[in-house]
Amino acid sequence: MQRTEIATLGEFGLIDHLAKEIKLTQPSSLKGVGDDAAVIDNAGKRTLVTTDLLLEGIHFDLTYVPLKHLGYKAAIVNFSDIYAMNGRPQQITVSLGISKRFSVEDLELFYEGLMLACEIYGVDIVGGDTTSSLTGFTISITCIGYADEKDIVYRDGAKNTDLICVSGDLGAAYMGLQLLEREKSVFGGSNSPQPDFAGKEYLLERQLKPEARKDIPALLAENGIKPTAMIDVSDGVSSDIMHICKQSDVGCVIYEERLPVDYQTAMMAETFSMNVTTVALNGGEDYELLFTVPLADHERVSSLPGIHVIGHITKKENGCNLITRDGTEMELKAQGWNHLRE
Amino acid sequence: MQRTEIATLGEFGLIDHLAKEIKLTQPSSLKGVGDDAAVIDNAGKRTLVTTDLLLEGIHFDLTYVPLKHLGYKAAIVNFSDIYAMNGRPQQITVSLGISKRFSVEDLELFYEGLMLACEIYGVDIVGGDTTSSLTGFTISITCIGYADEKDIVYRDGAKNTDLICVSGDLGAAYMGLQLLEREKSVFGGSNSPQPDFAGKEYLLERQLKPEARKDIPALLAENGIKPTAMIDVSDGVSSDIMHICKQSDVGCVIYEERLPVDYQTAMMAETFSMNVTTVALNGGEDYELLFTVPLADHERVSSLPGIHVIGHITKKENGCNLITRDGTEMELKAQGWNHLRE
Numbered sequence: 273m274q275r276t277e278i279a280t281l282g283e284f285g286l287i288d289h290l291a292k293e294i295k296l297t298q299p300s301s302l303k304g305v306g307d308d309a310a311v312i313d314n315a316g317k318r319t320l321v322t323t324d325l326l327l328e329g330i331h332f333d334l335t336y337v338p339l340k341h342l343g344y345k346a347a348i349v350n351f352s353d354i355y356a357m358n359g360r361p362q363q364i365t366v367s368l369g370i371s372k373r374f375s376v377e378d379l380e381l382f383y384e385g386l387m388l389a390c391e392i393y394g395v396d397i398v399g400g401d402t403t404s405s406l407t408g409f410t411i412s413i414t415c416i417g418y419a420d421e422k423d424i425v426y427r428d429g430a431k432n433t434d435l436i437c438v439s440g441d442l443g444a445a446y447m448g449l450q451l452l453e454r455e456k457s458v459f460g461g462s463n464s465p466q467p468d469f470a471g472k473e474y475l476l477e478r479q480l481k482p483e484a485r486k487d488i489p490a491l492l493a494e495n496g497i498k499p500t501a502m503i504d505v506s507d508g509v510s511s512d513i514m515h516i517c518k519q520s521d522v523g524c525v526i527y528e529e530r531l532p533v534d535y536q537t538a539m540m541a542e543t544f545s546m547n548v549t550t551v552a553l554n555g556g557e558d559y560e561l562l563f564t565v566p567l568a569d570h571e572r573v574s575s576l577p578g579i580h581v582i583g584h585i586t587k588k589e590n591g592c593n594l595i596t597r598d599g600t601e602m603e604l605k606a607q608g609w610n611h612l613r614e
Numbered sequence: 615m616q617r618t619e620i621a622t623l624g625e626f627g628l629i630d631h632l633a634k635e636i637k638l639t640q641p642s643s644l645k646g647v648g649d650d651a652a653v654i655d656n657a658g659k660r661t662l663v664t665t666d667l668l669l670e671g672i673h674f675d676l677t678y679v680p681l682k683h684l685g686y687k688a689a690i691v692n693f694s695d696i697y698a699m700n701g702r703p704q705q706i707t708v709s710l711g712i713s714k715r716f717s718v719e720d721l722e723l724f725y726e727g728l729m730l731a732c733e734i735y736g737v738d739i740v741g742g743d744t745t746s747s748l749t750g751f752t753i754s755i756t757c758i759g760y761a762d763e764k765d766i767v768y769r770d771g772a773k774n775t776d777l778i779c780v781s782g783d784l785g786a787a788y789m790g791l792q793l794l795e796r797e798k799s800v801f802g803g804s805n806s807p808q809p810d811f812a813g814k815e816y817l818l819e820r821q822l823k824p825e826a827r828k829d830i831p832a833l834l835a836e837n838g839i840k841p842t843a844m845i846d847v848s849d850g851v852s853s854d855i856m857h858i859c860k861q862s863d864v865g866c867v868i869y870e871e872r873l874p875v876d877y878q879t880a881m882m883a884e885t886f887s888m889n890v891t892t893v894a895l896n897g898g899e900d901y902e903l904l905f906t907v908p909l910a911d912h913e914r915v916s917s918l919p920g921i922h923v924i925g926h927i928t929k930k931e932n933g934c935n936l937i938t939r940d941g942t943e944m945e946l947k948a949q950g951w952n953h954l955r956e
Contacts (some may be wrong), residue, residue, distance in 0.1 A: 274717075274719055275717040275719060276717055276718040276719060277714075277718070278714070278717065278718055279714075279719060280718075280723070281718060281743075283744060286718065286721070287744055288746060290721060290722070290725050292740045293725065293729060294729065294738075296738045296740070297716065297736065297738055297828055298704045298705065298736065298737070298738045299932075300704055300705075300760070301704070301705055301738040303720060303740070304738060304739065304740040304741065305739065305740065305741050305742070310705065310707065310741040311741035311743065312661075312705060312740070312758065313657060314656040314657065314661065315656065315657050315659060317656060317657060319656065319661055319758070320650065320755070321705070321707055321740065321741060321758060322707075322709040322741065323741060323743055323754070323756055324709070324743050325709035325710070325711055325743045325752065325754055327745060327746075327747050327748070327752065328748075329712050329746060329748040329749075330711075332744060341702040348785060348923065361644070362640045362642055362654075363640065363642075363643055363652065363654060363663070364665075365652065365663055365756060367665050367666070367667035368667070368755055369667055369669050369672075369752070370620060372619075372620070372621075374620060375615055375617040375618055375619060375620065376618040376619075376620055376623060376628065376631065377617060377618060378786070379620075379628070379632060383632050383635065385634060387636065391639075394639065395640070395791055396636075396638045396639055396640045396643040396646060397636045397647065398638070398643055398645070398646040398647065398652035398654070398663065399646065399647050399651065399652040399663060400647070400665060401665055401666050401667045402625060402628060402629055402632075403625075403667055403669060403672060403673070404669075404672055405669050405751070406669070406670075406671040406672060406674065406749075407669075407671075407748075407749035407750060408748070410667065410669065410711070410752055411752075412665070412667055412752075412754035413710055414663070414707060414756040416654065416661070416663060416758075418642070420954055427894075436639070437904060447654065454682075486811065504638055524755075532652065532786075548654075585827050612893060
């Protein structure tokens with residue numbers, strides 16, 4: 273029998289490969305694989321479903337991630353997917369695989385973080401599954417959300433000349449991760465003093481206790497703006513804008529000088545001798561919302577606090593490009609997940 | 615800090631412990647943790663949500679479980695939970711953690727089984743998450759189902775004098791597992807001939823390719839019977855009837871002589887010198903439906919093909935008991951999961 277290594281396809285290639293055989297047969301299945309969440313019909317109202325699997329050693333390292341923060345983040349990453357559909361998260365199920373090295377108190381801490389996130393975002397824990405694990409800690413969370421049919425924003429609605437916008441700033445969560453990784457290796461087995469995180473709190477917070485942008489859909493709605501396409505920034509802006517472009521059958525231009533980067537992120541990139549633009553474009557785990565709006569909304573969207581217009585949609589033939597500070601055009605590369613995690 | 619070993623609470627103890635802090639706050643969250651599926655309000659219609667986490671080495675052993683069968687079974691166990699609420703499964707999300715030892719072809723086989731189950735049961739795959747795993751194969755499936763409000767059957771409705779019924783027969787999947795485990799140890803590293811499974815096909819099928827009892831809710835509805843409580847037999851009848859009794863605040867009596875056991879199961883139990891009643895009560899993974907009906911339905915339910923009345927509900931004070939063939943009454947023990955898997 274033939275053996276094709278998964279690495280030859282990559283994460284998204286693998287998903288595409290497996291998903292191409294999947295046919296939707298139920299009238300209630302409005303949208304399946306391929307967006308931030310699935311969309312299910314419920315008599316006019318829509319049920320949104322999204323799920324995330326987090327594995328120890330791949331998505332988190334318990335040597336520097338406190339369990340309470342992990343619980344919080346595990347919930348947030350799912351809420352973020354529902355907001356990215358312009359929906360409202362309402363329920364989650366939580367499945368855990370637990371090895372013997374965990375105590376009941378460890379799980380209590382994890383649940384504290386989970387429940388704190390649920391309380392803040394108005395979400396209920398309605399079920400799950402708990403099982404022993406022979407290996408690491410496994411977390412699988414599914415989030416159910418709701419939206420009116422007319423409000424849902426998919427990834428495939430971006431049109432030529434639309435503006436590309438992003439909330440907040442980029443790359444900080446990734447620099448937080450680099451910082452934690454460095455401290456881990458510095459402190460491994462040594463008697464060094466406590467790590468000094470002074471002046472880097474924002475980076476750590478973005479990595480360890482991210483928030484979902486619940487406020488952005490509300491802000492846009494108040495100002496009469498409905499995005500034409502939207503996605504949350506989990507893999508990195510570069511990878512995520514390419515998802516929008518692929519599904520919308522368009523190209524894009526991103527301006528390097530427009531990428532919103534926090535001061536701490538820029539400082540830290542310099543310390544690590546990393547290109548700050550690469551960090552902002554490919555860092556990932558920002559959980560900001562990346563969306564497109566019609567050009568006619570330019571004035572309205574530009575005036576909104578915390579929203580940055582970083583580029584615009586082009587015709588498909590133009591491809592996906594970055595215009596650097598010196599005016600050079602170069603092809604955007606979706607390094608995202610493969611780049612960072614392998 | 616205090617450290618309480620998880621083993622001191624056990625699986626259900628741990629779930630109770632963690633779940634007791636969970637409060638439902640959303641008007642749409644009608645039923646949370648504690649039944650086969652969560653129940654969510656959707657303008658009169660109800661959305662059901664259930665989820666299962668399957669871990670290599672805990673729930674399956676790839677040395678004798680073909681990947682296609684694993685895909686089929688992973689879907690079925692979730693459908694079964696929705697039928698146990700008297701609902702209809704319609705969508706699933708599938709999250710996989712995959713290690714490098716898997717090839718694309720391996721995953722194709724897994725998906726073939728998954729899609730076959732979905733096709734047969736009329737269910738759509740609408741999303742999921744795929745990630746690398748440093749260790750074993752991880753499968754997390756969430757199933758969304760639907761039901762009319764009036765049709766949903768919970769675990770907490772059993773009343774004193776209700777009859778306890780079960781579909782199909784019991785213990786075969788567990789004997790199938792024993793058989794596979796034996797062949798695995800016999801064949802480990804040896805040059806023995808092919809294992810001889812002749813006359814044991816039913817046991818293997820029940821273990822490797824179980825079916826969910828889609829037909830039972832339909833059969834009951836056709837005959838005007840609505841169960842007062844229902845659960846699917848995943849941990850074993852003994853453990854599962856105790857879930858119904860605990861949530862319904864009642865006791866029960868099960869008659870040993872009424873337990874439906876297939877000929878192959880009985881033969882195999884003898885070969886392994888196991889007590890066939892213990893196998894039927896505690897084997898688990900039967901994915902049959904265990905339900906209670908009012909005493910007044912006795913005649914109607916007894917006449918249904920493949921339905922067995924195995925006991926009745928009593929007052930809580932009487933506890934949960936087994937009446938053996940010789941008339942002795944002994945307390946039911948829920949060995950279920952802990953007994954078999956540790």
